[in-house]
Amino acid sequence: MAELHADARLVREPFTDVAHQRAAVSLGMWVFIAQEVLFFGVLFVWYGLFRAQHPDVVAAGGRALDVPLATVMTVTLLVSSFTMVLAVRSAMLGARRGLAGWLAATGLLAVAFLAMKAWEYHHHIAAGEVPVVDLHAASSVVEAGRAQFFGLYFVMTGFHALHVVGGVLVIAWRALAAARGRELPRWTAIMGLGLYWHLVDVVWLFVFPALYLAGHA
Amino acid sequence: MNTTARTPSGAHRFWGTLRAWLTTKDHKKIAVLYLLTITLFFVIGGVIATIMRIELAGPGEDVVSAEAYNRLFSLHGVIMVWFFLIPAVPTVLGNYLIPLMIGAPDLAFPRLNLASWYVFVAGGALTLVAMVTGGVDTGWTFYTPYSSTFSQSHVVLTVCGIFLAGVSSIFTGLNFIVTIHKLRAPGLTWFRLPLFVWTHYATSIILVLATPVLGMTLLLVLIEHAVGIGIFDPAYGGDPLLFQHFFWFYSHPAVYVMILPGMGVVSEVICCFSRRRIFGYRFIAWATLAIAVFGFLVWGHHMFVSGQSYLASLVFSVLSYLVAVPSAIKVFNWLATLYGGAIRLDTPMLYVLGFIGLFTVGGVTGVVLATLAVDVHLHDTYFVVAHFHTIMVGGMVMAYLAGLHFWWPKMTGRRYDERLGRLGAVLVFVGFLLTFLPQFILGYQGLPRRVATYDERFHLLQVMSSAGASVLALGYLVPAVALVKSLFGKAEPAGRNPWGATGLEWQTTSPPPAENFLAQPVVTGDAYDYPNAPAPVAARGGAHG
Numbered sequence: 001m002a003e004l005h006a007d008a009r010l011v012r013e014p015f016t017d018v019a020h021q022r023a024a025v026s027l028g029m030w031v032f033i034a035q036e037v038l039f040f041g042v043l044f045v046w047y048g049l050f051r052a053q054h055p056d057v058v059a060a061g062g063r064a065l066d067v068p069l070a071t072v073m074t075v076t077l078l079v080s081s082f083t084m085v086l087a088v089r090s091a092m093l094g095a096r097r098g099l100a101g102w103l104a105a106t107g108l109l110a111v112a113f114l115a116m117k118a119w120e121y122h123h124h125i126a127a128g129e130v131p132v133v134d135l136h137a138a139s140s141v142v143e144a145g146r147a148q149f150f151g152l153y154f155v156m157t158g159f160h161a162l163h164v165v166g167g168v169l170v171i172a173w174r175a176l177a178a179a180r181g182r183e184l185p186r187w188t189a190i191m192g193l194g195l196y197w198h199l200v201d202v203v204w205l206f207v208f209p210a211l212y213l214a215g216h217a
Numbered sequence: 218m219n220t221t222a223r224t225p226s227g228a229h230r231f232w233g234t235l236r237a238w239l240t241t242k243d244h245k246k247i248a249v250l251y252l253l254t255i256t257l258f259f260v261i262g263g264v265i266a267t268i269m270r271i272e273l274a275g276p277g278e279d280v281v282s283a284e285a286y287n288r289l290f291s292l293h294g295v296i297m298v299w300f301f302l303i304p305a306v307p308t309v310l311g312n313y314l315i316p317l318m319i320g321a322p323d324l325a326f327p328r329l330n331l332a333s334w335y336v337f338v339a340g341g342a343l344t345l346v347a348m349v350t351g352g353v354d355t356g357w358t359f360y361t362p363y364s365s366t367f368s369q370s371h372v373v374l375t376v377c378g379i380f381l382a383g384v385s386s387i388f389t390g391l392n393f394i395v396t397i398h399k400l401r402a403p404g405l406t407w408f409r410l411p412l413f414v415w416t417h418y419a420t421s422i423i424l425v426l427a428t429p430v431l432g433m434t435l436l437l438v439l440i441e442h443a444v445g446i447g448i449f450d451p452a453y454g455g456d457p458l459l460f461q462h463f464f465w466f467y468s469h470p471a472v473y474v475m476i477l478p479g480m481g482v483v484s485e486v487i488c489c490f491s492r493r494r495i496f497g498y499r500f501i502a503w504a505t506l507a508i509a510v511f512g513f514l515v516w517g518h519h520m521f522v523s524g525q526s527y528l529a530s531l532v533f534s535v536l537s538y539l540v541a542v543p544s545a546i547k548v549f550n551w552l553a554t555l556y557g558g559a560i561r562l563d564t565p566m567l568y569v570l571g572f573i574g575l576f577t578v579g580g581v582t583g584v585v586l587a588t589l590a591v592d593v594h595l596h597d598t599y600f601v602v603a604h605f606h607t608i609m610v611g612g613m614v615m616a617y618l619a620g621l622h623f624w625w626p627k628m629t630g631r632r633y634d635e636r637l638g639r640l641g642a643v644l645v646f647v648g649f650l651l652t653f654l655p656q657f658i659l660g661y662q663g664l665p666r667r668v669a670t671y672d673e674r675f676h677l678l679q680v681m682s683s684a685g686a687s688v689l690a691l692g693y694l695v696p697a698v699a700l701v702k703s704l705f706g707k708a709e710p711a712g713r714n715p716w717g718a719t720g721l722e723w724q725t726t727s728p729p730p731a732e733n734f735l736a737q738p739v740v741t742g743d744a745y746d747y748p749n750a751p752a753p754v755a756a757r758g759g760a761h762g
Contacts, residue, residue, distance in 0.1 A: 014323040023399060024325045028325065031391045031425055038429040040433075046437070054454055057454065
């Protein structure tokens, strides 16, 4: 492996050397990821309880979702994780152009994911598959349950999508900074961004089967 | 800051200083920002408590309506729990002292530290806006479906405020964990750390692992309240008990967030004022972690009468007993540390001795409440209120005041009036006992909490409690006067180490320079080498008589 980019100008207070700072940023990011897991964990417990209480509703709801589209979305996110790894590598090597390019690719894939998500939301809302029901008009508890499934769907995918949006903003900011070339690529920061991006990816890898594949035995 | 030759005007200087403080990345200054903010919230929460105690001095709706009373106890809980009890010791004393105690120039992420304060202030501001525009009437517990479906009060705004306070907590916890892992001075191994640092480490783990659960749960309540998704509503296939599980999964560990840092203060103070090594260092360190771990496994003891399964209640009851073991280990070790020591009753020590007694009462009544059959009788009575306040006011607030007095000379470079300090400690202790001992009896007699009115036969004990609350309020004014007074007039300089304490923070100047230590300290021994510590320096005026 080529020599790591270890410029002393990358070090911030209170650290004195790059390796020390990298270890701290890395630990900090893992602690952040731990709290994210608990944050999303609440949604998965809600999902688990609802599925245990109403397995038929969840299965029927899963069949109403667009699996091929979600598969494409999954692949998109996985590829974006790959381009993010290449971005981190470029940052490590001090390759500013490579960093800007791979970050841009990651950001574009993420935007593509969000576009598909938006199209999917639009489709479900147009079809009346929304979490809010008028209980007086609902014919049975199953109808209310179906609304609850779409509640799960919108809340789980919505919080995930918000994390994607947050990631896109930081990726765009970092890509612009790298492209302008005014500052050295701060690769500890890019490494942290990479860890976050993989987390967003992994959360989706649990959301996808939980919601979309539920009704497909 | 201003290096121009022109003498800046007074207003110019003021704005310059303000700007320097509001953009500081120095953990010591951020701790002072937190101190001011948290004191403000303590005063607000205290004023609300005062109004409640005035109302409860008479059995009817004498001063406020029942509706207003609902809002008062809700806001008292929200403000005291999230804007005082949880942040107070970590963000003020922890923020100030952890880098000093481990020989570091600052926390690992100084900008994140400043950000945590801004987020905290934003959360507090939202909550105060909710308060002055009508408040919230759900209790600090936000039980569904009342909070999500029926309450007409400012649930959304308050929930947003608490969510931000939670984000701030997570930032602080994350910063502490990384700092303690990565920035210890050479030679400072884990088992040489001051116990104050250990308790903050355990606290930070709880903050990071429990707070996101509260955050998401409150967001779900918010979504349900605002949009009408029936997450916790059975009519839509939701489950209201699920909220209680989520809420207590956070809120039980959160009470350990409130008390553990206080235990760290107690360990430091008790060694210093008995001039002895801490007894059973490793036991206390492990007990600290054990409390943090067990704390995650006992939430169901808040739900014995909620309709959860009998088996679940039984398991939660047994697990709750287990928490008493590490707690008792700590109390016994503190007592053993006192044994044979050269005990001096300065202000911090008076608070700490009060802490040990009251924490024991609070802990033992906790075991009473963890007993399944007894809890059915005592649930939602004043007994629970008295138990909780004994741990929180008798434990946490006393420890906070002990720590504030103990490290005040370090933080300000000045010594406070020792006689006033001691008077405050005694008043707080006596006021506390008068306020809350009657509430144990009231609860045992079956008086339900969170109700503005009560039967005539409870009148005497309620009046006693209200009278005690006025002593307690006076008690809190005295240390405020003592500490603030020390900042003005002719100061008595504290010197580096007025108490003759061990610990790296006492080796630097008071207050410490921006970089904390002019040379990187190196640690060669354990944290409590009191047999070889320098002698305390008596304050002028012969307060150490």
